[in-house]
Amino acid sequence: MMSAVDDKPTPSREGASSAFTLGPLVAGPPCCTPQTHISIKSVTLSYGRIPAIRDVSLDIYKGCITALIGPSGCGKTSLLSCLNRLTDLIPGCHVEGRIAIDGQDITTPDLDVQRLRRRVGMIFQKPSPFPLSIWRNLEMPLREHGVTRRDELEFRIEKALADVGLWAEVKDRLGSAALTLSGGQQQRLCIARALTLEPSTLLMDEPCSALDPLSSAVVEDLIQSLKGQYTVVIVTHNLAQARRIANYAAFFWVKERAGTLVEFDQCRTLFDQPRHELTAAYVKGLQG
Amino acid sequence: MPEPANLIDREIHPVRDRVLLGAVWAAAMLVAGAFVWLLADLLWHGAGRLDWSFLSTAPRNSGRAGGIWPIVVSTVLIVAVAIVVAAPLGLATAVLLSEFTRRGGTTERAIGLSLDVLAGVPSIVFGLFGNAFFSVWLGLGFSILSGGLTLACMVLPILIRTAETGLRMVPDDWRLGAAALGLSRTTALHQILIPVATPVLLAGLMLGIGRAMAETAALVFTSGYVDRMPSSLFDSGRAISVHIYDLTMNVAGGDRSAYASALVLIALLVLVNGAAIWLSDRTLQRKIATR
Ligand SMILES: Nc1ncnc2c1ncn2[C@@H]1O[C@H](COP(=O)(O)OP(=O)(O)OP(=O)(O)O)[C@@H](O)[C@H]1O
Ligand SMILES: [Mg+2]
Numbered sequence: 358m359m360s361a362v363d364d365k366p367t368p369s370r371e372g373a374s375s376a377f378t379l380g381p382l383v384a385g386p387p388c389c390t391p392q393t394h395i396s397i398k399s400v401t402l403s404y405g406r407i408p409a410i411r412d413v414s415l416d417i418y419k420g421c422i423t424a425l426i427g428p429s430g431c432g433k434t435s436l437l438s439c440l441n442r443l444t445d446l447i448p449g450c451h452v453e454g455r456i457a458i459d460g461q462d463i464t465t466p467d468l469d470v471q472r473l474r475r476r477v478g479m480i481f482q483k484p485s486p487f488p489l490s491i492w493r494n495l496e497m498p499l500r501e502h503g504v505t506r507r508d509e510l511e512f513r514i515e516k517a518l519a520d521v522g523l524w525a526e527v528k529d530r531l532g533s534a535a536l537t538l539s540g541g542q543q544q545r546l547c548i549a550r551a552l553t554l555e556p557s558t559l560l561m562d563e564p565c566s567a568l569d570p571l572s573s574a575v576v577e578d579l580i581q582s583l584k585g586q587y588t589v590v591i592v593t594h595n596l597a598q599a600r601r602i603a604n605y606a607a608f609f610w611v612k613e614r615a616g617t618l619v620e621f622d623q624c625r626t627l628f629d630q631p632r633h634e635l636t637a638a639y640v641k642g643l644q645g
Numbered sequence: 646m647p648e649p650a651n652l653i654d655r656e657i658h659p660v661r662d663r664v665l666l667g668a669v670w671a672a673a674m675l676v677a678g679a680f681v682w683l684l685a686d687l688l689w690h691g692a693g694r695l696d697w698s699f700l701s702t703a704p705r706n707s708g709r710a711g712g713i714w715p716i717v718v719s720t721v722l723i724v725a726v727a728i729v730v731a732a733p734l735g736l737a738t739a740v741l742l743s744e745f746t747r748r749g750g751t752t753e754r755a756i757g758l759s760l761d762v763l764a765g766v767p768s769i770v771f772g773l774f775g776n777a778f779f780s781v782w783l784g785l786g787f788s789i790l791s792g793g794l795t796l797a798c799m800v801l802p803i804l805i806r807t808a809e810t811g812l813r814m815v816p817d818d819w820r821l822g823a824a825a826l827g828l829s830r831t832t833a834l835h836q837i838l839i840p841v842a843t844p845v846l847l848a849g850l851m852l853g854i855g856r857a858m859a860e861t862a863a864l865v866f867t868s869g870y871v872d873r874m875p876s877s878l879f880d881s882g883r884a885i886s887v888h889i890y891d892l893t894m895n896v897a898g899g900d901r902s903a904y905a906s907a908l909v910l911i912a913l914l915v916l917v918n919g920a921a922i923w924l925s926d927r928t929l930q931r932k933i934a935t936r
Contacts, residue, residue, distance in 0.1 A: 441825060443821065443824060443825060446820070446821070446824055448747050470827075471827040471828075471829065472827070473827075474824065474825055474826065474827035475826075475827040478825070478826075479825040481818065481821065481822065481825075483818060485818040485819060485821070485822040487819060487822070487823075487836075487837050488819075488837070488840075488841055489836075489837070497828070497832070497836055498826040498827065498828060501826075501827065501828050501829065501832050502827065547822075550826065551825075551826070554826065554827070
C-alpha cells in the first residue's frame with residue numbers, strides 16, 4: 358500500500374469528521390471530499406541515466422495542502438518541478454510516467470508549457486523577486502499573459518498584494534525596488550506574483566526555510582489562508598510546520614539510490630499512526 | 646606582555662612578507678609609472694601643438710601643419726560602423742552561447758574555439774582579409790565602410806566573450822523564476838537578463854571601442870589613408886592611429902603633430918569610457934534596482 362489512498366476517512370482511527378488536519382486547526386470543507394486534482398502515475402525521473410525518483414504514484418487533492426516530506430536528496434524538488442515542467446529546463450533530465458492535471462496529460466511534448474505554468478505557480482526556497490520595481494514584478498507576468506488593460510492590471514495587482522497581506526505595507530512604494538523589501542516581504546511578493554496569474558495550483562519548495570521565525574510564521578499563515586482556493590503542494594523540512602498546515606502528507610525515502618514514496622495519508626494519520634516503520638522513525642526524528 | 650594593537654603588523658613576517666610586500670608594490674609602481682611616463686611624454690611633446698585650431702581644421706603639408714578634424718570625423722565614423730554592426734551580432738551570439746547551448750556541448754565548444762582563434766589572429770591578417778573581401782570582392786574599395794566592417798570582424802570575439810560572461814553571471818534563480826511564471830525566453834532576456842548584465846555588456850563594448858579606435862594595421866588596407874573630410878561612408882578616410890603612424894614613419898618633422906594626435910586619441914578613449922560609466926550607472930538606477 359504505497360500509493361493508493363484511503364478515500365474514506367477511517368472513523369476507527371480518529372473518530373472525527375475533521376480528521377484531515379491537526380491540533381486546533383479545523384479542516385476546511387473542500388478537503389473533506391477528496392477530489393483528485395493532480396494525478397501522478399508511476400513517475401520515474403532521471404538526470405542523465407541516474408534515476409532520482411522511481412515509480413512514484415500519488416494523487417493530489419483539490420483545494421488541499423499536501424506536504425512532501427523526507428530526507429535531503431529524496432527527490433522532493435525534482436517531483437515538484439515535474440508538475441510545472443520546469444524539468445524541461447534541466448539538460449539531460451528525463452521524466453517517464455503519466456501526470457494529469459484536471460484529467461489533462463501534461464507530459465506530452467506538444468503541451469503549451471507557458472499556459473501550464475500559468476495554471477501551476479511555483480514558489481522557491483530563496484525568494485527571487487526580479488531586480489525591478491515591486492509594480493513591474495507583478496505587471497510583467499500579467500502583460501506576458503495578455504492582460505494589458507490598465508484598470509485590470511491595477512485590480513489584479515492590488516488584489517494579489519492584499520491577498521498576501523502586503524498591500525498596506527507597500528502601496529506607497531510600488532515604484533521602489535523589490536529587492537529593498539525584507540526577506541519575508543520578498544517571499545510574499547513572490548507568492549503574490551504567482552497569484553496574479555490566477556493559478557489553480559501552487560507548488561512551494563521550502564518557502565519558509567530562508568526566513569526568520571517571524572516572517573516564516575507570517576508566510577505560514579498566508580499559506581494556510583490559501584487552503585480551499587488553491588491546491589497547494591509544499592515541500593518542507595519543518596515537520597512541525599507540515600503538521601500544522603497540511604491536510605495530506607507524503608513521505609519519501611531513498612531506496613536503491615532513488616527516491617520513492619513510502620507512505621501517503623492524511624497528515625494527521627501519517628504523523629500519529631504511520632503504517633510504515635521508516636515513516637514512524639522519521640517523524641519521531643530518529644532517522645534522517 | 647600587552648597585545649600589539651594592530652593584528653596585521655604582528656602578522657607580517659620580518660623578512661619573507663616584507664620581500665613579498667616590496668615586490669608587489671614595486672610591480673604596481675612600475676605599471677603606474679610606465680603609464681605616467683607615457684602620458685608625460687605625450688604632453689611634453691604634444692601639448693604645445695594642441696589648440697582649438699588643431700582640433701577644428703584640416704591637415705596641411707602632410708600633417709606638419711593644420712589640424713586633424715577630418716581625421717577625427719573619419720575615426721568616429723569607422724568605429725561607429727564597426728560597433729553598429731558588431732554589437733547586435735555579438736549580443737545575439739552571446740545569447741545563443743549562454744542561453745541556448747549546453748555548457749561544454751558541441752555547439753558551445755565549436756563556437757568558443759573559433760572565437761578564441763579569431764581573437765588571436767593578428768590585426769594585419771584582418772586587414773588583408775578585409776581588403777580582399779570587403780574592398781575587392783564586395784567592391785567597397787578603400788572606404789570607411791570596408792574599414793568599419795573589418796574592425797567589426799576584429800572586435801566581435803571580444804564583444805561576444807564579454808557579453809557571454811555577463812549573461813552567465815546573472816543568477817539562475819531569475820531564469821527559473823521567469824520560466825515558472827510562464828514568461829517566454831525572449832521576455833526573460835529582454836526584461837531581466839540583459840538589463841542585469843548591462844554593466845558588463847557596456848564594459849565589453851568599451852573594450853571593443855578601445856581596440857577599434859587604436860587599430861592601425863587592419864585599416865591601412867581597408868579604409869585607406871586619404872586625409873580629406875569624407876562626404877559619405879563610401880569615401881576613404883584616415884583613422885587617427887593611421888595618421889600617427891604616417892606622421893612618425895613617413896613625414897619628417899611631423900613628430901609634434903603625431904604627439905598631439907595621440908593626445909586626442911587618448912582623450913577620445915577617456916570620453917567614451919566616461920560615457921559608458923555614466924550610461925551604466927543610469928541604467929542601473931532606472932531599470933534595475935538592486936539593493
Ligand atoms: N540538475 C541536476 N542534475 C543532476 N542531478 C540532480 C539535479 N538536481 C537534483 N539531482 C539529484 O537528484 C536527487 C534528488 O534531488 P532533489 O533536489 O529533488 O532532492 P530534494 O528532496 O529536493 O532534496 P533537498 O531536501 O535537499 O532539497 C539528488 O540525488 C540530486 O543529487
Ligand atoms: Mg529540494
